[in-house]
Amino acid sequence: MKTKWKISPYLYILPAFILLAAFRLIPIVMSFIIGFYKWSIKGTGEFIGLQNYARMFTDGVFWQSLLNTFWLVIIVVPASLIFSLIFAALLNQIKKLSGFFRTIYFLPFVTSLVAVSIVWKIIFNEQTGLANTFLGWFSIAPQKWLAEPTGIFQLMFAPLGAHLPTILAGPSQALFAIIIMSIWKGLGYNTIIYLAGLQNIPKDYYEAAEIDGANKLKQFTRITVPLISPTTFYVLIMTTITTFQTFSQVYLMTDKGGPLNTTKLIVYYIYEKGFDALDMGYASAVALFLFVVILGLTILQRRLEKHVNY
């Protein structure tokens, strides 16, 4: 379509562009610069070169928060993908109540993270929480959950007398509580995306497989899983990016990064350094590090996608 004056398209874009430039582009560029400064709240700060980055290497709490974040991502992302694909595949086979289940699964996704974090904090309360009541039905002893710094694998194998090294002890039970809650929160969204993807797979494939005598399980692993892989990559990337940014759960469910810092996640650490310790230069450097990690993983997953897709 023709436009009369060539200037007009730019005028239409201008309002969005000004806001984006002022409140996205400039802050993003600024965070690169601030990372090189010792910057507390007021004033301009003092240029210190790469010192903030050097400091990260020797900062034990930073590494711990990085490890915690990796545990979170490594468990939440695959669990969420597997469960949501299974739910979507099941939902795709039923007619009655399909909408009802969809609504129920989607409910946690639209409700505020703050409200549901408070609810889950109370669920994981040692004395009065629902989690321990539930375990009690199976005669499992009450757990300390959000107050427990011991790794979950260590807790599992402790009755056998095992003593695992730190790296194998797993995420603390406190972090594991946050993991359960995070899976719950995001599951509905992924299920809906998968369901939309499944509806794009032609029915003929299944009919042909049926004639060839392939059972439902085989149909799922040989047809559904490969053909849904573009959706899987989308869900994988989005879930990874959002899981890396987990903050509210830590802020609301545990006290200042949990028992022995075991629920301190990287974004919480950025917040703490930036706004509690007012060490904004260092916080910016850590934020930039997070950005590089997320960007790197996204590129890696996209590369992988090109190799795998059908």
Added chain:
Amino acid sequence: MNEKLRMTLIYTVLTVCGLFMVVPFLWMLTTSLMTQPEFNKHDSVFIPKEEYFVWDNGTKEQHVIMVQVEGKETVIHILGKDNLIVKEYVRVPSDQVHKVKKIPSIHWDNFAKAFQKVPFATYFANTIYVALMSLIGVLITSVLAAYAFGRMEFKGKDLLFYLFLSMMMVPEPVYLISSYILLDKLSWLDTYQALIIPWCVNIFTIFLFRQHFKSLPKELFESASIDGCSTFGMLWRIILPLSKSVIATATVFSIIGSWNSFMWPLVMTTRPELRVLQVGLSYFNQEASTQATLLMAASTFSIVPILIIFFLAQKQIIASYAKAGLKD
């Protein structure tokens, strides 16, 4: 038969998992209807119930907290006004003391108590104001930009669009610190515009409108052009009336987004009178940390407006999220 078994299995799995999804909400609601002592006793998990004793000596009825039955006589403990210290022990005939059981015993007063304990009314007002203002901003900037990206040809169009998209991919925590410093330099900290103006642009919404504008038939624009419609007139008089469903979707996304946003307002405001709901709720979480019933009541009323929007348009909302996800 085999098919029937399979279906039963599917529904069973879906129901069990569905329970896992809704039980936290159910428990939130039932807990918010309990009294705190009852919740602490923890002997009825889902159904609010209450047990207490009444001393009825014929002339007056009185609630009593603790009783000790000693044969035909019962020692009752009468508490002082503060409900903490036992004021006196009274020995009365056992048949004057009755146990009262109430199932269910629903206490709506937690909602009123929580609502008054901190100024939730202010928090609600702030949230609604911020959500509506950013909604107006988002709609204006998105429609205009999407119109250019979707229906016009110009130099640097693709480049600009990718620049927009790539900025959408940058996670909020990355620019949170520098945004704080920027807003500090602008003296915007602790103001409404800090909560509104940076969020008056949403690349996702631009994307949504652009897809829609692209899908409109060419003939529409040509005939309007012949009728002497200006470019803006076309947008205002022809395209927007045809975009009601996209406007509705964008509105819902934008309102849910602002309603639930937490980290940004937590960092950018410190004055209590500027607190939005989520920030207010997080402070309440610290203040009332031992009062689960009040926390649950506050959580409940904070999500009710979103739940109403969600239930009114659940089909469209779920479909829009699905569509938006697929159009990558």
